[in-house]
Amino acid sequence: MSINEQxxxxxxxxxxxxxxIPALGLHLPVMDVLFTILVHYSYRSALGESHAYIGWGQGLVATLFMASGGGCTVSLIRGExxxxxxxNLTWAIHCFIYWAMFSNSFIYRCTxxxxxxxxxxxxxxxxxxxLRTSAMVQYGIEGVTANPGLGAGKSVAKIICGTLAGCGGGLWIGKITDIQMKRRIKY
Incomplete structure (x- = not known):
């Protein structure tokens, strides 16, 4: 087995x-839960006291774009x-952590x-x-190789899709946060 494969x-x-968690019949993905906490905590911290002016749906959509914007952008480009x-578990994890982080200042302080x-x-x-590295490999290298319209020999497609998968959420969230802050200033 090569170093790359390892x-x-x-x-x-x-x-x-x-x-x-056998009692609930759940198999929680540890890295996804930690990443979700990071995303929601970072968003709440960036907003500061302005978090009270952001609607629940609007904030949840913003954090979902932060977490999955890269993979969704690549899927959109490739028509997948x-x-x-x-x-459903991803939605449940995001909704629960968003609710916990934004509804209770005690949870935020504990985090x-x-x-x-x-x-x-x-x-x-x-x-x-x-998770970013995994997304780069999954969407960039393996995703392009498995796509019948692209194939294994498309190095530029692998680089573009891998890069977008790794940082696409950050590209989207900058625009979303700007819109939210401008909306806040108008009131």
Missing amino acids: AVSTLYSVSSLTLD TFGLLQS QSLFEMPLGEHLFTLSDAV
């Missing part, structure tokens, strides 16, 4: 770690179904204390890095 195998192993629409711990922020950042 790296990809390790990446997929780490990104697919689950926490099994959004991965976000293929998982803030997690980020202030010596390795706390690094753990959440690691989840972000693992």
Whole structure:
């Protein structure tokens, strides 16, 4: 097995770690939960006290774009179904964490204390890095190779799709946040 194959195998192993909760019949994806907490915490922190002026639906959509905008952008370009629409669990995780983070300042302060711990922020950042890298490989390399209209030899398509998968949410959220802040200023 080559170093590249070992790296990809390790990446997929780490990104697919689950926490099994037999009583509820759930298999929570650990990296996804940590990443979701990071996204919602970062959004709430960036808004500061202005979070009270953002509607629940509007904020949830903004955080979903932050979390999955890259993969959805690549899917849109390639004419594929959004991965976000293929998982009810992803929606449940995002909705629950968004609700918890924005409805209760105690939860927000507890999360803030997690980020202030010596390795706390690094753990959440690691989840972000693992999932972004996984998205780059999945949407960039493997996704282009598996797409019948593109194929394995399309290096430029792999680079573009991989780059968008890794940073596309950030491209979208900048515009969404600008619109939200301009809307806030008008009132």
